[in-house]
Amino acid sequence: MEYEPVIGLEVHCQLATTTKMFSGATTVFGREPNSQVDVVSLGLPGALPVINAKAVDLAVAAAFALGGAVQAHSKFDRKHYFYPDLPKGYQISQFDEPYCIGGAVLIDHADGTTKSIGLTRIHMEEDAGKLIHQDNGLSEVDLNRAGTPLIEIVSEPQLRSAAEAYSYLMELKRALKWVGVSDCEMQEGSLRCDANVSVRPVGQTRFGTRVEIKNLNSFRAVESAIEHEIAQMIALHRAGRQGEIVQCTKLWDPDHKVTRIMRLKEDAADYRYFPDPDLPPLVLTEAHRERIRASLPELPRVREARFQQQYGLDRTAARDLTADAAIADYFEAVVQLGAAPRLAANWTREEAMRLAHEQHRSLTEAAPPATMAKLIGLVESGRVARVEAKMSSTDLFASSEDPEAYFTRLGKIQVQDAGALSSWVAQGIAQEAKVVADLKAGKMAAIGRLIGATMKLSGGKADPNAIRAEIIRQLGLG
Amino acid sequence: MTESITAIAAAVNGGRSARNAVEHSLHAAERDTLNAIIRVHRPRAVAAADVVDARVRSGERLPLAGVPLVIKDNLCLTGAEVGCCSKILAGFIAPYTATAVARLEAAGAVVVATANMDEFAMGSSNETSCRGPVRHPLDPARVPGGSSGGCAAAVAAGIAPLALGSDTGGSIRQPASLCGVVGAKPSYGAVSRYGLIAFGSSLDQIGPFAADVAGAETAFRAMAGHDPLDSTSAAHSWAPVDQTIDPRAALRGLRVGWCPAHVAGLAPGVRARLDAAKSALESAGARLVEVELPHERFAVAVYYVIATGEAASNLARFDGIRFGHRASDPKDLGDLYARSRAEGFGAEVRRRIFLGTYVLSTGYYDAYYKKAQQVRALIVRDYQQAFASCDVLLGPASPTTAFRRGEKTADPLQMYLSDVFTIATNLAGVPGVSVPFGADERGLPVGMQLQAALGDDARMWQVAAGLEALAR
Numbered sequence: 001m002e003y004e005p006v007i008g009l010e011v012h013c014q015l016a017t018t019t020k021m022f023s024g025a026t027t028v029f030g031r032e033p034n035s036q037v038d039v040v041s042l043g044l045p046g047a048l049p050v051i052n053a054k055a056v057d058l059a060v061a062a063a064f065a066l067g068g069a070v071q072a073h074s075k076f077d078r079k080h081y082f083y084p085d086l087p088k089g090y091q092i093s094q095f096d097e098p099y100c101i102g103g104a105v106l107i108d109h110a111d112g113t114t115k116s117i118g119l120t121r122i123h124m125e126e127d128a129g130k131l132i133h134q135d136n137g138l139s140e141v142d143l144n145r146a147g148t149p150l151i152e153i154v155s156e157p158q159l160r161s162a163a164e165a166y167s168y169l170m171e172l173k174r175a176l177k178w179v180g181v182s183d184c185e186m187q188e189g190s191l192r193c194d195a196n197v198s199v200r201p202v203g204q205t206r207f208g209t210r211v212e213i214k215n216l217n218s219f220r221a222v223e224s225a226i227e228h229e230i231a232q233m234i235a236l237h238r239a240g241r242q243g244e245i246v247q248c249t250k251l252w253d254p255d256h257k258v259t260r261i262m263r264l265k266e267d268a269a270d271y272r273y274f275p276d277p278d279l280p281p282l283v284l285t286e287a288h289r290e291r292i293r294a295s296l297p298e299l300p301r302v303r304e305a306r307f308q309q310q311y312g313l314d315r316t317a318a319r320d321l322t323a324d325a326a327i328a329d330y331f332e333a334v335v336q337l338g339a340a341p342r343l344a345a346n347w348t349r350e351e352a353m354r355l356a357h358e359q360h361r362s363l364t365e366a367a368p369p370a371t372m373a374k375l376i377g378l379v380e381s382g383r384v385a386r387v388e389a390k391m392s393s394t395d396l397f398a399s400s401e402d403p404e405a406y407f408t409r410l411g412k413i414q415v416q417d418a419g420a421l422s423s424w425v426a427q428g429i430a431q432e433a434k435v436v437a438d439l440k441a442g443k444m445a446a447i448g449r450l451i452g453a454t455m456k457l458s459g460g461k462a463d464p465n466a467i468r469a470e471i472i473r474q475l476g477l478g
Numbered sequence: 479m480t481e482s483i484t485a486i487a488a489a490v491n492g493g494r495s496a497r498n499a500v501e502h503s504l505h506a507a508e509r510d511t512l513n514a515i516i517r518v519h520r521p522r523a524v525a526a527a528d529v530v531d532a533r534v535r536s537g538e539r540l541p542l543a544g545v546p547l548v549i550k551d552n553l554c555l556t557g558a559e560v561g562c563c564s565k566i567l568a569g570f571i572a573p574y575t576a577t578a579v580a581r582l583e584a585a586g587a588v589v590v591a592t593a594n595m596d597e598f599a600m601g602s603s604n605e606t607s608c609r610g611p612v613r614h615p616l617d618p619a620r621v622p623g624g625s626s627g628g629c630a631a632a633v634a635a636g637i638a639p640l641a642l643g644s645d646t647g648g649s650i651r652q653p654a655s656l657c658g659v660v661g662a663k664p665s666y667g668a669v670s671r672y673g674l675i676a677f678g679s680s681l682d683q684i685g686p687f688a689a690d691v692a693g694a695e696t697a698f699r700a701m702a703g704h705d706p707l708d709s710t711s712a713a714h715s716w717a718p719v720d721q722t723i724d725p726r727a728a729l730r731g732l733r734v735g736w737c738p739a740h741v742a743g744l745a746p747g748v749r750a751r752l753d754a755a756k757s758a759l760e761s762a763g764a765r766l767v768e769v770e771l772p773h774e775r776f777a778v779a780v781y782y783v784i785a786t787g788e789a790a791s792n793l794a795r796f797d798g799i800r801f802g803h804r805a806s807d808p809k810d811l812g813d814l815y816a817r818s819r820a821e822g823f824g825a826e827v828r829r830r831i832f833l834g835t836y837v838l839s840t841g842y843y844d845a846y847y848k849k850a851q852q853v854r855a856l857i858v859r860d861y862q863q864a865f866a867s868c869d870v871l872l873g874p875a876s877p878t879t880a881f882r883r884g885e886k887t888a889d890p891l892q893m894y895l896s897d898v899f900t901i902a903t904n905l906a907g908v909p910g911v912s913v914p915f916g917a918d919e920r921g922l923p924v925g926m927q928l929q930a931a932l933g934d935d936a937r938m939w940q941v942a943a944g945l946e947a948l949a950r
Contacts, residue, residue, distance in 0.1 A: 039573060043795045045570070045572075046560075047672075048708050048709065050708075082815050084811070087799075088795045089793075090794055272838035272839060274791070278679050278710060
């Protein structure tokens, strides 16, 4: 019998605000413990929450970027549990009236097909702090993260493999980063994911027993943990031991690549949700929602499709260039400055991104679009050899010299003079009788040697493409 | 008899040293025999009085210049201990000042002391305090009411002319009535709750105690107004009472509503005073209108679901982790929580946490909390309908005068019924004030409650001033 995995993801995404969800305390990552706190985030007696308007706007932008229906009216609820990293004894969240319902994430399969993964809902909430466990058995509480604004994006159980879950997360990250909602760094915890996994015999409509996996702190961990869990569940089914699958919460152990049971369903807490009496309902007027919708940039999948149509790029190039809005903007800036789109696509993906990465700078800082467009122009017209341009690019961009002046100074501008080219090729043909004979016998692979010899005669100034064409012309090989 | 708020402010604005009034009050607080005061802020008060003097010298005229102020032990004051008269907060020092207190200070008031209260404002007799009971100023065997019993007793005994309390179901109005002072709960949202240690967030409101209506109203206006730190504070402007009108004259043509249902079960002395108030108002030209609040009879039940649900949630932060009492040698985290809270909270607070936890539990939420909110909406509607036919509602603030200490402690339900006339006010969010209106046969004070429509606080104060004039 064949088995089918059923996966749903709950993704927590930290909103890129400078202050907390319900107070003015700052949210800088990696600071001294308990330095990013105030009376509200410490949960001191008498302190009251005030909704961060910027966080709400970012959450709404995220909802639009994911095609969700932003609700005119929603509310905040208290979710109760006792834990030392939760200063008030409750977390402010949205329970039965989230601010966004529905939405979808489109994922691409390797075969070129696209699948839509529905979203159940998105809600806003505040983060908890964290515990730092010491070797001496004591635990310390750091409340820097407590109160940080989050959105939780809940998918429908429509993912069918670990690879799909991975694609879903990558696509989600692209969309959220794109509209500036979050930096989506799993390592820093600004994107976190819990996976609900079950398997069932193909054809069965009822869901199998579900396991929730937590502690997935990298994209690869999500994929590996789900793969592991699915394999384990299918093995139990095949052995007729599916009854041993129990509803529970598991933790992923990345060192041993296994999932371990953290708590069973019967231990689940009663969160005693009720509407937070300190906060009025969240009302988002039509005008407010429209203002945010109108301020959104062209979304990544739309831009990706346009790049293919408008610039004739292949799917991979279009996808690479829309991994990030900064890359797409850079590419289009270079094209606007006159560079041929396909060359601009290659040079952006290869050289500009390499330089930016090596130098930890932005694309425009590392390789200014104007310089890049001129460089591409020189390569396109054949005045600078592509290999030469690539080899020199680090130096060229570091020098901030005009590309034309730079290559002229180095004597690397290729001679386009037809007379000189013709005479170098004639000399080459005279020198390399053996190669000429091979070529005439149809062994075209030999042409490289003749091109090389001619290049040498030109002192490296000739364009190899032009040499090739001239050899073919002189020897009548066309 | 201490000077009135109006007289002190006028004198200090006129050049008399604020130190003078403050010293008088500090002295009285330090010699308090009622257990009304649990903490005196002498150095802070003396320094603050000097600041007021300097401000007056520089030309400022302050509505509460040099007025000594006592605050309930659930209001935060920077650098001062605050504890809700509970062991669980032992040693906690507030790092910030409540907006209401800060605004009174800005208006010239000087905090001299912290007043005793029922633990976490849960009680109607000031007997649940971990600091011991407060004695009634007229009879030490009796209670001053609660939960703001220390505030009411302090004003009644002349320790300070102004006190700041909180009222979740009658905690200002009932002790004001029992002690014979003016005590008001403003409209919900009129005064910021920022810095008030929460009991029932949707019901809590800070309000003043004073010997007279004018003083209480001045303090109210100094505190009222939107606070960006409290999302439930109203963006409403709070008009002052027109001082040029004779308060008695303002009663002419006024429609005063009263509920016949309120008369049943009243102590005879209270009932006599209610009748006296009605006829005095009528003689002054007011028209009495019978009104009905059909769902008010559910108010106590609804209140004990909503208030305890919110309290169980609000009190979750007292967990022994960051501040206050922590059990020694816990064997694990669960034990730390369980024992810190069991040791830190008193019996009444524990009872209400249990109740509140129960009503919010999955499977019970719909039957209790949600149902209570639905009935609350009906009570809100009752009030709206009542105020269509009258301008203010008149009734007793408490069914009895001050009762004996220990009289109701054995039966929580009896204690809860002390607030039968004040609870619906909080559920509806409307303003209410208790105005002294004579005494019963034993000479114990009786307060009349006036309620007005939501946001109509100015009218409530206006009529209160008229009723006060009639009582003289």
